Structures are given as structure tokens and as C-alpha cells.
Amino acid sequence: MKLVSTRDPNTQVSFVEATQKGLADDGGLFVPISLPTLPRSFVDSLPSLSFQEIAFAISRMVLAGEIPDAHLREITERALKFPAPLRYLDEDHAILELFHGPTLAFKDFGAQFMAQTMAYIDRNESRSRTILVATSGDTGSAVAHGFHGMQGMRVVLLYPSGKISSIQELQLTTIGGNVAAIEVDGTFDDCQSLVKAAFMDRDLSTRTRLTSANSINIARLLPQTFYYASAIAQVRDPARPVVFAVPSGNLGNLTAGLMAWKMGLPVEKFVGATNINQVLSRYVHTGRVESAQAQPTISNAMDVGNPSNLSRIRALFDDSLADLRQILASSSHTDDATRVAIKDLYRTYRYVMDPHGAVAYCGLREYRPRASAHALGIVLETAHPAKFLDVFDGTMRKAIEIPERLRRALKGKKSAVPLSPRPDALKEFLVSTYHQG
Ligand SMILES: *Cc1c(COP(=O)(O)O)cnc(C)c1O
Numbered sequence: 001m002k003l004v005s006t007r008d009p010n011t012q013v014s015f016v017e018a019t020q021k022g023l024a025d026d027g028g029l030f031v032p033i034s035l036p037t038l039p040r041s042f043v044d045s046l047p048s049l050s051f052q053e054i055a056f057a058i059s060r061m062v063l064a065g066e067i068p069d070a071h072l073r074e075i076t077e078r079a080l081k082f083p084a085p086l087r088y089l090d091e092d093h094a095i096l097e098l099f100h101g102p103t104l105a106f107k108d109f110g111a112q113f114m115a116q117t118m119a120y121i122d123r124n125e126s127r128s129r130t131i132l133v134a135t136s137g138d139t140g141s142a143v144a145h146g147f148h149g150m151q152g153m154r155v156v157l158l159y160p161s162g163k164i165s166s167i168q169e170l171q172l173t174t175i176g177g178n179v180a181a182i183e184v185d186g187t188f189d190d191c192q193s194l195v196k197a198a199f200m201d202r203d204l205s206t207r208t209r210l211t212s213a214n215s216i217n218i219a220r221l222l223p224q225t226f227y228y229a230s231a232i233a234q235v236r237d238p239a240r241p242v243v244f245a246v247p248s249g250n251l252g253n254l255t256a257g258l259m260a261w262k263m264g265l266p267v268e269k270f271v272g273a274t275n276i277n278q279v280l281s282r283y284v285h286t287g288r289v290e291s292a293q294a295q296p297t298i299s300n301a302m303d304v305g306n307p308s309n310l311s312r313i314r315a316l317f318d319d320s321l322a323d324l325r326q327i328l329a330s331s332s333h334t335d336d337a338t339r340v341a342i343k344d345l346y347r348t349y350r351y352v353m354d355p356h357g358a359v360a361y362c363g364l365r366e367y368r369p370r371a372s373a374h375a376l377g378i379v380l381e382t383a384h385p386a387k388f389l390d391v392f393d394g395t396m397r398k399a400i401e402i403p404e405r406l407r408r409a410l411k412g413k414k415s416a417v418p419l420s421p422r423p424d425a426l427k428e429f430l431v432s433t434y435h436q437g
Contacts, residue, residue, distance in 0.1 A: 001062050003030040003218060006311045015066050019117055019219040022212040029308065030218050031315045036061040038229075038264040046233035054233060055080050055226040058263075062222060071120050079112040079146075084227040086234035086378065089349045093364075094378050095357070096231045096244075103171060104384035104406060105301075106253065107142035109227065110220030115146030115153070117219045118211070122152055128435060130208045131155045132198060134191035137164050138301050138383070141171040143213045144179040154178040155213075156430065158191040161418070167387060167410065174412030180433065186421035197423040204427050208434045215252050216308050224256030229265055231378055241268035243371050245364035245379045247356040248272045248280055249302030251309035253380065254328075258316060261327060268375055271329050273363025275299045278332035279307055285330070287321050298335050298391050299355040301383070329370070333362040341365070342392070352400055354388050357381035 001015040007028030013021070018030040042057060049057070055076040060069065067075070082100040089095060101108025122129060129152060133143050140157040147153045157172055161183045164172075173181040184191050199205055199212065213220075228244065235242060244267060246254045254272045261267045272280050275297040283289050291306035317324045333341075341358040345351050353361060357379055364377045371377070385392065386402045402410075419425050 001064065001066065002033050004033050005029070006031055006315045009033075015063055015218060015222075016117075016121055019114065019217060020121060020211070022214065022217045029216050029312050029315075031312050032062075032259070035259060035263050036064070040264075043232075043264065043266065046229060047238065049233060051084060051226070051230050052076055052080055054229050055223065058226055058229060059222060061263075067117075067120060075113065075116040075120055079116040079223065080109070080226070082108070084109075084230050086231050087351075088236070089345075089351060092375075092377060094235075094376060095351065095353075095381050096227065096378050097381050098227060099354075099381060099384040101142070102145040102405060103138065103141045104387055104403060105138045105142060106224075106227075106380070106382040107138050107215075108145065109223045110215070110217075110252070111139075111142035111146035111213070113223035114213060114217055114219035115143075115150065118147075118153065119150055125152065127209055128152050128154060129211050130430060130434065131211050131213050132158075132195055132430075133213050134158045134188065134195045135164075135172065136160065136188040136191075137168045139215060141168070141175070144172065144175050146213075148175055148179055149177055154180070156180050156182060158182045158184050158194060158419075158426075160188045160191055161185050163188060165390075167389075167406070170409045170412060170414060171406075173414040173416045174409050176415065181416040182419045182426075182429070183416040184419050184421050190421040194421060194423060194426050198426055198430065201423070201427065204430060208430050210430075215250055216312075221252055221256050221259070224253055225260040225263070228257050228260040228267070232265060232267075235376060237376075241372055241375045242266070243269045243271060243364065243367065243375050243377050245271040245273055245360040245367070245377060247299065247302060247360040247380060247382050248274050249277070249304040249307065251280060251307045251313060253382070254280075255309045255312050255316070258313060258327065262316065267327070268372060269329055269367070270327060271331065271360070271363040271367045273360045274330070274332045275302050275338070275359055276332060276334055277303055277305055279305065279310065281330040281332040283310065283330075284321075284325065284328060297355075298338060298388070299359050301356060302359065329367050331363045331366045333359050337362050339391075342396075346396055346399070350399075352385045352392070352396055353379075353381060354383045354385040355391050356383055
């Protein structure tokens, strides 16, 4: 796959190069210049394929020989060991459950695939790589689990002390092994500044082979196309048109869906649903791009005031809003509406939806009158409700089963290195703990 920077169409890189770099040198995001067309026969055969087979087939078409088949098969098999089941609520509504990975959030798909791709890139490398991530919650633990136990890889997570939930903190600080959690005496912005400073320090980044794993990495995006295809594979009546409702923050999930559609996956519409951080819906309705300070909500993984993937979406559509609107609708929803949706879903279907999925459900409900009459609405459920227990009241909370892997983290003992928010303190830590892999 050939990609170019959103800021400069003249610098082409391969998928492997884009994965290693993360961000283009000019600060832009890498976008594919052309995507393969999924053959009709492949789309028709989807119902007979397993998730891993779908993943292998799509990545093989997209990468077009860049990674040999045997390695690619290994990457997809190792990365995607958990299912993405489609659960029907009734004839017209289904939930695509994306929370069956090790950290109970959809970010596991991207993180696992990227980790396996890095391991492939480094297969003949003797020096260790340091994956440095600033996290305010879900990303850090997903990335850490992706690389956990991999030889020659170590993960350093920076999180703001006292500013993430206790469940999230335990998920980050009980992994151990090649994962170090750093508790920064500061805010999430301080953590991000420290990471930026570390990457700017050429001496440090070369000596410790610093690598970014943030959400704009193309190797995190590609695997997210697989579950859209897998959802289509699981639709009971293949003739029914599908509307996907996608809970959206930094827009990676939505970008992947649009890429899958561009490759020929049959989709009637995507609904990009946001909480009150509504940069996307404003853009879709007015064409204006206005970033803003992020507002806190109960769907906090979507509290994004400046979604970086918006530039990627615009590039994929040659900046034509009219073209984008053909396939994308968008709406924004308050916490109150989200809570009502959670209650409705439980009352009507006995389904406990986390706040992120519930925002998407709101979006689907709002869009429904404009969908074709026999469309199947599929809501992407991006996290397990057990990660957000405090959002639920008594009876519902009791109905939530805590998965074993979360229970284990909650029983673990926190292990974190305290750090003051100074670049030299982080440098000292990274250098003194860097070992040959
Ligand atoms: C990260 C996240 C989102 C937002 O996904 P984007 O790809 O950033 O739009 C939604 N839900 C959950 C649970 C998340 O962790």
C-alpha cells in the first residue's frame, strides 16, 4: 500500500514505513493513495469466512505483497484471537460487540495488530524498541497488552496521577513484565508534552529506539476495517442494506469504516455519533472545522476537541463534503440523552450498553427515519460496560458481569514509578532502564 502525507502528496511511503514513522515528517497523517477493490466474489463469500480469514484476505489485498503471506498470516492470527460477534436485539437492530479483547475495548484490535506488525518489522533486529505512550485511559492498556511479553519490545506508559479512574489505573499498573507505568505528577497534557519532548530529543530517541503507538498510526487503522467486513458476514439476510452507527471521538473507527466502504463493502450509511464534543457533526452539517477545548462527558474516550483523523477523512474524499455526505451522517448527543438510551436499551432488550455505544445508539435512532425501510441498524459497541460501573444505577449495575480479565486486574497490586513532569526526569528514566533486547 502506498501512502502520502495529508500535507504533502509528493512523499510516498510504504505501509511498513508509515507504521514505523507513525506521523509523517511534515506532521501530517498518512493516507492511502489508492485502496484495492474487494472482488465481488470475496464480498459474496464473506458469510463462509472466519474473522481471521477475512482479516488475512483484506490485509493481503491492501498490502499487495509488502509483507509475505506467511508472515501476514502469522500477524493476523496472533493479533486477532478474540471474536467480534454481531448480536441481534430484534429484527432491525444489532450490536457489533468489539470489547472481547484483553482490555475490553475496541482499541485492542488496532493495538494488537500494530504490535504484531512491529514484531515482524524488527524480526532481524537486535536492539530493543521502546514504545512510549501518554494515556488518559484506554489506549495505554490496549497498547501495553499488544506488546506484553514480546521480546525486544518494552512499553513505557505515562499517565496523569489522580486523573484517571481507579479501574483504568489498575489496568495500566498491574501488567508488569516489559511494561512500565509512569505516574506523572501533572495533567494529561503534561504527559503528552513529555512524550513530544522525548521524540524531539534526537540523542534520546535514537539511543532508546523510541516509537510512538498513538492512534493515528496506520497499523492501528487497517485492522479496524476487518470488523466491518465481519459484521456484514454475520448479517442474517445478506440482501438487507446496513447502517453502521459509530461512536466517535478521534474518528479512527469511522475512518476505517469509510475505508472499508471505499474498498467496496456494501454499506448504506455510516452515522458518526459524537457526544457534545461535536467537531464532526458540525463539519458534516456546515463544512466548518472548528476545534475546541474538550468537554468532559460520561463517554470520556470520545472527549476530543480536535479529532486528528478528520484530516484523513477529508483527504479520502478529496475534500468534497458533498461526496462525504452521500455515505456519512452525523449527530451529537448529550449525557442526558445517553443515559436515557442506556435505560431504554435495558428496559426493551435487557441489553446493558456502555455509554460510548449508547451515544451511537442515539445516533442510529435519530437517523432511522432517513434510512431505507428495511435497513438493518448495527451499533458498534466499543467497550464493555464493566469499565464504566459508576455510570449505572443499582439494578443495572448488578446485571453487569465483570469479566475475569478485569477482575484479575482489579485484584492486582499497583506498580508505578512516580515522576515529576520534567523532560530530563523522563530521559533519565528511559536511558537508565534501557536494556539490549
Ligand atoms: C477510543 C474510544 C472511542 C473513540 O474512537 P475513535 O476511533 O477515537 O473515534 C469510542 N469508544 C471507546 C470505548 C473508546 O475507547
